[in-house]
Amino acid sequence: MSRDAAARIQSAAARNPGSDTARDEFDRRAQSAGDKNEAHDRDDDRDDDDRDDDDDRGPAAPQSA
Template sequence: MGKSTGKGDSARIQSAAAKNPDSKTARDGFDRRAQSAADKNAHRQSRTHR
């Protein structure tokens, strides 16, 4: 299984998209999907580490 997207990963992706709004990453919404995945993974981790 692959590595889960974390908050740091999401921040790097969003930063890259903001620096180059014409990039494929920015145009196809990957930055928003990465943020959503990071939020879901953080929530999932908080539920399993109670």
């Protein structure tokens, strides 16, 4: 779940505090899921950046003396 989706759920719960969404605290769980997913996405982006730095040309050719 994205943080934007979680924000929409929280907004709906705030507009109608008597709703099932508000009463069972789904809005809080949605926010937690959005936060976790964003952190996971940031970690994935860092991993992708690390892989981009790898040298994909294979082993170096032996050098003659």
